[in-house]
Amino acid sequence: MATQELIRLIDREELVELGKSLVRIPSFIGEETPIARWVASYMSSRGYEVDLQEVEPGWFQTVATLKGSGGGRSIMFNGHLDSNPLATGWDRDPFDPWVDGNRLYGAGIRNMKSGVASMIHAAEAIRKSGVKLKGDIVIACVLAELQGGLGTKYLIEHGYKTDVAVVTEPYGAHHIVTKHAGMVDFALHIKGRHPDTSDVNGVDAIPLMMKAIAAIYDTNLTHEPWDIEGLPWLKIGSVFGGRGESYDLRSVARNSDLCTAFMGISTVPGMSAATIRRDLETSLDKLKAADPDFQYELVNPIERKFNTWILDHPPMDMPVDEEIVQTIAGAYRQVTGDEPQGIGLPSSPLSARYGDDDAHLWTAGIPAPIYGPSGGTYGEDYTLIDEMELCSKVLALTALDVCR
Secondary structure: OOHHHHHHOOOHHHHHHHHHHHHOOOOEOOOOHHHHHHHHHHHHOOOOEEEEEEEEOOEEEEEEEEOOOOOOOOEEEEEEOOEOOOOOOOOOOOOOOEEEOOEEEOOOHHHHHHHHHHHHHHHHHHHHHOOOOOOOEEEEEEOOHHHOOHHHHHHHHOOOOOOEEEEOOOOEEEEEEOEEOEEEEEEEEEEOEOOEOOEOOOEOHHHHHHHHHHHHHOOOOOOOOOOOOOOOEEEEEEEEEEEOOOOEOOOOOOOOOEEEEEEEEEEOOOOOHHHHHHHHHHHHHHHHHHOOOOEEEEEOOOOHHHOOOOOOEOOEEOOOOOHHHHHHHHHHHHHHOOOOOEEEOOOOOOHHHOOOOHHHHHHOOOOOOEEEOOEOOHHHOEEEHHHHHHHHHHHHHHHHHHHO
């Protein structure tokens, strides 16, 4: 079929309504099952083969397939259903989405319900067109990307190995991303001790944690130079303390007998949890040698009870001359008449510091660049509707080219 006929099937209003529908279903990290069931119903009612995958007991993701006639190459559109906790700054209901000009607002719309809507709508344009493709289009709406990619790892291990993939993370519809950092997370636990008759002061874990944080930030992480600015990058994002294993706060005026910090490290090739652990333990052991009350435990992977990071994302460095990268670039040219603004690195060094599921796909032998609509950050959660529309058009033409 003519590419312009396919492009005309991308309906801006329908795309926005799909994005709104996804926003209306809260899907915080670990709570993706309701939205997975909604997507499964949406896709099955339109004739897709739907696999509602139970990744862990009671925890579901959705994989839908638009089957080809056979003998052709297959493509996966991959996007995650989980969204981060709400940031401060909302003055409207974040689950009642709204449009303001070119912006669609709502919780999780930027990362990454806009990308999920765009890839589903692209597949829908193919289906509605009636074009007969040889290869399959797999629409993977996965869980736990924000926990390191458990969902994508699961679907790869359970038979979904397409020839190529596109991950619709919010790096911008004018950029094709093939290179970014990995992510490794640790929990650091420091134990204190409450005062008693033989130890009138006890040991407060919080001042010890303050020393540990300073030592961690002073740690030189072993790595080879890489061409992304600011890497490796270590950040401690959460610290809390209290009494007992549950951090009971009903005695906040007393010593904290357990203090925990969570840190994320953006990595470059050659770094791993093992190399990072060695570096951090070198710093923490110096504190321990100087103070016998300094008792710590460094944990990776982080305990599941905290409902945070589960797996590590490896760094991504895929050659820009991979065929799927050039196919996306060609589709972009057909739609816009212009060259993509960038191929390779994300448009900002900050964006390049985060891990994504494309790295798991690439590690499994599936070339998987990132191409998805951008928007605002968590305190002002919006996506650019023009980029959603462009992304859907480019993805539809890409699938047509790959699977015909």
